[in-house]
Amino acid sequence: MNAEITNLVGQMDGAEKSLSNISNADNDLGQLRDRLDAVIAKTTETADSLRPRLADIQTQIKRLGAAPGKDQPPETPAVAAERARLGTREADISGAIKTLENTWWRARQAIDKITELRLKMFVRSLTEQMASPIFPEFWNDFQQRRASVQWRLDYNARDWSDAVSRQKTSALMLLVAVIGVYLLLKTVVVSITRYRAAPNATPPTFFQRAASAAWIAPVRAIPGVAAAFLAYGGLEYLGLLYYPTAAPVGVALLEASLVFVAVSALIITVFAPRSQERRLMQLSNRSARRISRLLVILTLIYSIDLFLSKFAQILYLPLSMSVAQSLFTSIAFALVLIGLLLTPFQTNQMTRTHPVTRSEPLWLKLPLWGAALAIIVLCLTGYIALGRFLAQQLVMTGVVGLVAMLLILAIRAFTRGSTTSRGHISELLESRMGFDDVRRKQLGWLTETVLTFGVALVTVPVLLLQWGFSAPDIRDWMQRAFFGFEVGSMRISIVRILVGIALFIAVIVVTRMIQRRLRDNVLIAPKMDPGIANSIDTAVGYAGTALAAVMAISYAGFNITNLAIVAGALSVGIGFGLQSIVNNFVSGLILLIERPIKVGDWIVVGSEQGTVRNISVRSTEIETFDRASLIVPNSELITGRVLNWTHRSALGRVVLKFSAGAYIDPREVLSILNECAARHPTVLREPKPLATFDGYTSSSTEYTLRIFLPDITSSLKVQSDLRIAIYEALLRSSTVSRGAFAPPMPISEAPPPSPISEVPPPSLVKETSDAER
Numbered sequence: 001m002n003a004e005i006t007n008l009v010g011q012m013d014g015a016e017k018s019l020s021n022i023s024n025a026d027n028d029l030g031q032l033r034d035r036l037d038a039v040i041a042k043t044t045e046t047a048d049s050l051r052p053r054l055a056d057i058q059t060q061i062k063r064l065g066a067a068p069g070k071d072q073p074p075e076t077p078a079v080a081a082e083r084a085r086l087g088t089r090e091a092d093i094s095g096a097i098k099t100l101e102n103t104w105w106r107a108r109q110a111i112d113k114i115t116e117l118r119l120k121m122f123v124r125s126l127t128e129q130m131a132s133p134i135f136p137e138f139w140n141d142f143q144q145r146r147a148s149v150q151w152r153l154d155y156n157a158r159d160w161s162d163a164v165s166r167q168k169t170s171a172l173m174l175l176v177a178v179i180g181v182y183l184l185l186k187t188v189v190v191s192i193t194r195y196r197a198a199p200n201a202t203p204p205t206f207f208q209r210a211a212s213a214a215w216i217a218p219v220r221a222i223p224g225v226a227a228a229f230l231a232y233g234g235l236e237y238l239g240l241l242y243y244p245t246a247a248p249v250g251v252a253l254l255e256a257s258l259v260f261v262a263v264s265a266l267i268i269t270v271f272a273p274r275s276q277e278r279r280l281m282q283l284s285n286r287s288a289r290r291i292s293r294l295l296v297i298l299t300l301i302y303s304i305d306l307f308l309s310k311f312a313q314i315l316y317l318p319l320s321m322s323v324a325q326s327l328f329t330s331i332a333f334a335l336v337l338i339g340l341l342l343t344p345f346q347t348n349q350m351t352r353t354h355p356v357t358r359s360e361p362l363w364l365k366l367p368l369w370g371a372a373l374a375i376i377v378l379c380l381t382g383y384i385a386l387g388r389f390l391a392q393q394l395v396m397t398g399v400v401g402l403v404a405m406l407l408i409l410a411i412r413a414f415t416r417g418s419t420t421s422r423g424h425i426s427e428l429l430e431s432r433m434g435f436d437d438v439r440r441k442q443l444g445w446l447t448e449t450v451l452t453f454g455v456a457l458v459t460v461p462v463l464l465l466q467w468g469f470s471a472p473d474i475r476d477w478m479q480r481a482f483f484g485f486e487v488g489s490m491r492i493s494i495v496r497i498l499v500g501i502a503l504f505i506a507v508i509v510v511t512r513m514i515q516r517r518l519r520d521n522v523l524i525a526p527k528m529d530p531g532i533a534n535s536i537d538t539a540v541g542y543a544g545t546a547l548a549a550v551m552a553i554s555y556a557g558f559n560i561t562n563l564a565i566v567a568g569a570l571s572v573g574i575g576f577g578l579q580s581i582v583n584n585f586v587s588g589l590i591l592l593i594e595r596p597i598k599v600g601d602w603i604v605v606g607s608e609q610g611t612v613r614n615i616s617v618r619s620t621e622i623e624t625f626d627r628a629s630l631i632v633p634n635s636e637l638i639t640g641r642v643l644n645w646t647h648r649s650a651l652g653r654v655v656l657k658f659s660a661g662a663y664i665d666p667r668e669v670l671s672i673l674n675e676c677a678a679r680h681p682t683v684l685r686e687p688k689p690l691a692t693f694d695g696y697t698s699s700s701t702e703y704t705l706r707i708f709l710p711d712i713t714s715s716l717k718v719q720s721d722l723r724i725a726i727y728e729a730l731l732r733s734s735t736v737s738r739g740a741f742a743p744p745m746p747i748s749e750a751p752p753p754s755p756i757s758e759v760p761p762p763s764l765v766k767e768t769s770d771a772e773r
Contacts, residue, residue: 029117043101043104046100053093054094057089064086118470125385126385129381129383138323145321159243163240167238186223207413212278213269217266224257229254259303263399267296271283271291283345291343295340309325331375331376334372393466397467400462401459411452414448497556500551500552500553503551511541511544514540514544518536519537534615535615580635587638591620597644605637608630609643610623620634651708651709651710654719655704662701672726676725677689680707680721689705689708707722
């Protein structure tokens with residue numbers, strides 16, 4: 001282990017010495033950066049392997065106890081020897097870890113210095129001013145070197161053309177094969193990608209068009225890619241790339257061709273100049289054709305510049321030739337860009353309402369005007385390298401930005417939908433999980449945020465790489481940003497936090513799916529009491545939420561013990577500030593466990609009564625008989641008096657009071673009351689209905705009918721039925737019809753005259769004792 005650590009320290013010393021000597025060599029800086037990355041990885045791995053051993057040794061030392069003091073008896077020789085051995089190992093491993101940490105920091109500082117040197121070299125190469133092409137000195141140098149360059153080109157071309165002439169037939173067959181394969185594949189691709197609209201079909205949505213573009217763009221590039229690879233493979237097979245300069249020139253031409261084919265296929269697919277139904281941009285046919293044509297020309301200029309730059313490096317052309325080539329391609333790029341900016345971006349809707357000016361949209365064209373003019377000015381003032389760099393970045397940044405924008409628009413179409421259709425995720429959440437509209441919107445927004453963040457996470461490194469930053473530096477920045485950085489003594493990892501959030505959401509979604517499955521298959525009314533079902537459903541929801549929170553916090557890297565300490569310190573303030581909320585929360589748990597009321601119960605709270613619909617953490621929802629929602633804090637249901645009509649069962653007693661004339665026979669009235677109650681199908685036969693004669697006055701007699709119902713919630717209908725039946729029975733009574741008795745006018749109703757009237761209002765009484773029954 002010591003030899004390995006010494007080797008790492010030696011590598012770091014050599015790297016620092018090399019760094020002090022190569023401040024001007026970019027290739028050496030890249031190689032040195034790779035060596036430093038290897039040192040950092042090795043030191044991290046070694047230190048991580050030593051820390052568990054150090055913790056184990058420290059645990060063993062703690063088990064031995066504290067060393068005896070001066071006045072205490074000495075420990076046994078075996079214990080003293082073990083303590084000394086463990087102390088020596090602890091010191092060695094602790095020193096090794098500190099050495100590795102110091103080496104790690106030295107490597108980090110060296111990498112920062114390399115990054116700074118690379119940035120300085122990059123800026124110096126771009127800002128180096130050369131002779132301006134508007135002065136004769138530039139062209140004089142170009143003219144002086146033209147003869148030698150011409151001889152070099154003629155020499156290489158002559159050798160290659162002689163080789164081709166020796167295999168003229170094979171080369172001609174290869175050319176015919178390349179053209180034939182391209183045309184054949186082009187015909188097939190056009191047939192496959194042609195838009196075929198069904199009769200009376202609605203236009204495709206943006207999401208459908210974006211989904212089509214995702215496969216049309218690669219398919220459209222197949223003919224060009226196949227032809228390029230066939231030409232390169234054929235030339236290599238014929239031995240025409242075995243010459244010293246032919247092979248690298250062939251590779252450079254292949255790369256430039258692939259770039260042109262891929263980017264032009266993307267442009268044609270996005271703007272779809274011949275198929276408005278497939279067009280992803282809201283442009284008119286004329287604007288789409290002109291814009292796509294100019295963008296393809298820009299791509300061609302970029303590909304030619306890319307090939308010529310590598311061609312100059314392969315043939316070791318003088319710097320003046322490379323500068324002239326960069327000048328021409330940059331000026332051509334700027335002129336085509338100006339032509340693109342002069343094109344009006346018209347849409348079908350705008351052409352019918354008002355004409356579009358050449359400057360719209362201003363937010364896009366104004367920066368591009370500045371870039372085009374800057375390229376021309378830089379090239380004419382001698383900063384040709386900076387002008388070429390700006391032109392190249394416009395192309396590559398535009399391509400990356402276009403792809404990123406299309407992905408973001410497709411994500412929005414997927415999550416939001418359009419004015420005529422909902423997003424696919426909304427339909428998925430409704431059909432598969434049964435979420436309501438609010439929950440679908442929340443999950444749709446969350447999905448859109450996560451996917452957009454993923455697009456940005458991929459786009460930013462690609463842009464940084466195009467803008468000249470090295471891949472190791474970008475990787476290092478991404479690792480620091482997402483995989484952990486120090487804030488005091490706490491290490492924060494954005495990736496772990498995001499994964500923790502995703503884990504929380506995933507557990508919540510799984511919990512909701514379990515709840516839905518329980519509600520659909522287990523917690524259903526015939527099999528289980530609604531109150532118990534609601535308690536189980538609520539308990540599963542709370543348990544899932546708590547589990548999701550604990551798992552997310554733990555995975556994100558936060559110490560739950562520290563959070564518990566903070567929560568304990570804040571408990572006093574929370575106790576005073578949130579006393580009522582905590583009281584309602586505890587009361588809600590008591591309601592779910594003790595279940596004095598449950599979902600579906602008919603309860604009376606104060607002057608209000610209704611059916612319990614939901615018991616949540618803070619409050620209980622009661623639906624009154626007027627279909628209004630009464631929200632009652634849970635603490636009131638625990639500490640206050642609540643009348644529950646259906647606490648243990650729905651069985652209940654109804655008491656109806658009547659009054660009749662003073663001269664009607666009470667026995668006949670009681671018989672009619674009992675007979676009507678016995679005939680009603682809802683009234684229970686046991687306990688039997690009971691009619692009683694309560695008393696009389698000079699003008700009336702008083703009666704009471706007590707009945708039992710299996711479901712007290714149907715009492716109003718039963719009362720109405722009994723009143724009608726009793727009224728009709730008394731009218732048919734012989735005593736009343738003969739007028740043997742002369743009853744007075746009914747107390748509560750007139751006309752028509754009735755032999756019996758109800759004392760308003762009737763009262764509903766729940767049976768409370770056997771004696772009353």
